[in-house]
Amino acid sequence: MFGFRKKRYRDKETGIVYDENGKPCKTCNIFSAFQNQAAEMTSPTSSNAANGSHQQKQSAASTNENSQRIQQPPVITNSSKIVPQLPNVAELGRATWTFLHAMAATYPHNPSAAQQAEMYNFLHSFSRFYPCWSCAEDLRLWIAKDGNEPRVGSRRELTHWVCEAHNDVNVRMGKPAVDCNIWAEKASKLAD
């Protein structure tokens, strides 16, 4: 079932998203996807109930009404009650660091020249459009210093760089800095 595949793909039947190594993509599926799949693999009587990608398939869920393992997303009955809100700096920051660290941890180990250019450009754009203008300004000042240009040559380099960028904010805010060598060593293996 987990045989090596060269291409990333989404299993049309289960909705589970796989990486090129044939394993379920850790950042593309919800946890229950793996529970469901594990149950599938150990229970000879179970049906095709695994359905846990970030875009859950309504049709697959509705054909498995007897399965208690399916978690349906809540239905929003009155969307006019949803009030758009801007996050505060801390909410925005926590969500953003989660995103940046996850992006670095899943960046290719050996990115092509085009991928490196895209990531480099993305980080520069990010430093211009980050929706806390003063944070963005500080980030641009930090990037402009010697040795702080985005390092996009490998996953290991990028995980280290994001950690250093995060540390710069930590230190400015009087918080402890993380050891980025230890962080990068671990973070760059998370998705393997």
Ligand SMILES: Cc1cc2nc3c(=O)[nH]c(=O)nc-3n(C[C@H](O)[C@H](O)[C@H](O)COP(=O)(O)OP(=O)(O)OC[C@H]3O[C@@H](n4cnc5c(N)ncnc54)[C@H](O)[C@@H]3O)c2cc1C
């Ligand atoms: C680009 C950027 C600039 C920002 N600038 C400012 C600013 O100028 N002023 C301001 O008030 N806020 C700023 N923020 C927000 C700030 O960094 C925090 O996100 C916010 O203060 C909430 O902090 P926190 O203690 O919850 O943890 P966060 O700093 O959000 O970190 C979340 C978690 O990441 C882990 N972590 C911490 N450091 C590292 C690291 N170096 N590497 C890996 N993991 C780590 C810890 O487990 C931590 O709990 C900025 C955010 C970003 C993304």
